[in-house]
Amino acid sequence: MNKEKRLAIFDRLAAAIPEPTTELNYSTPFELLIAVVLSAQATDKGVNKATAKLYPVANTPQAILELGEEGLKEYIKTIGLYNSKAANIIKLCRSLLEKHDGEVPQSREQLEALAGVGRKTANVILNTAFDQPTIAVDTHIFRVSNRTRIAPGKTVLEVEKKLEKWVPKQHKKDAHHLLILHGRYTCIARKPRCQSCVIADLCEYKDKTDS
Structure with missing residues (x-):
């Protein structure tokens, strides 16, 4: 996957999820x-x-x-x-x-x-909490990174390092939550919702679902 396609993917995810953040409730x-x-x-x-x-x-x-x-x-x-x-x-x-x-x-x-x-x-x-451009790779991010081929890797650390290297600079701070939310609600584990996915035409997953 080239950097132009990665940029297009993150641009679309950012447009679809304008305020990406954690779903955990906290005030401090x-x-x-x-x-x-x-x-x-x-x-x-x-x-x-x-x-x-x-x-x-x-x-x-x-x-x-x-x-x-x-x-x-x-x-x-x-x-x-x-x-x-x-x-x-x-x-x-x-x-x-x-x-x-x-x-x-x-x-x-x-x-x-x-x-x-x-x-x-x-x-x-x-x-x-501190607005640093770090990316914590959980099961959702690991799956989305490998499935879409944004940052394929066999281990969590390998995926994290590739994301740190390849995520466009302007999307670094929000990439973590963009990928989690995309994985939680669209690119789900058992049967991804490719029909309603905003990056379906850019994604390099070979077994896209029809419905």
């Missing part, structure tokens, strides 16, 4: 960080239900520490892997208070040093 970088940690192997909808009850009670590192691990579990027990997530969030909150004055750090290295935060989560925070 800390709330976003907790929501993203909770979202691993869980739906955004499920996370939003839990945080809607949690955040009015505790939405700072200190407040969550005061809840304690068992208290936190009561709010997030509807989410998969809630036991390990609760343990990680308590450690994460302690680290934020001890090392970062309770603030979410703005570097990947410092974010990845927090319990429960890997490269993908760090990229989401840097992009969504």
Whole structure:
């Protein structure tokens, strides 16, 4: 795929999704960080239900520490892997208070040093909370990148590196959410909705669906 076609793809996605952003509910970088940690192997909808009850009670590192691990579990027990997530969030909150004055750090290295935060989560925070042009490759982005041939790769890191290299500069900041939303609602896993896809004629997927 050449750069002209990639530019056309991102231009069309940007026109079709004019305000691309996360579907997780949050009002501060800390709330976003907790929501993203909770979202691993869980739906955004499920996370939003839990945080809607949690955040009015505790939405700072200190407040969550005061809840304690068992208290936190009561709010997030509807989410998969809630036991390990609760343990990680308590450690994460302690680290934020001890090392970062309770603030979410703005570097990947410092974010990845927090319990429960890997490269993908760090990229989401840097992009969504701090407007950095990072691209976190989740299952949707991995699928869309390979299926369309925008940035084919066998591993998440390979796809991420290719996207960083090949996404047109003007679309770098929004590329993460454009690709997620396209994958979540149009280029879905089992049967992509090629008939209603705005980039169907540019996409290099060989098995396009008719309906």
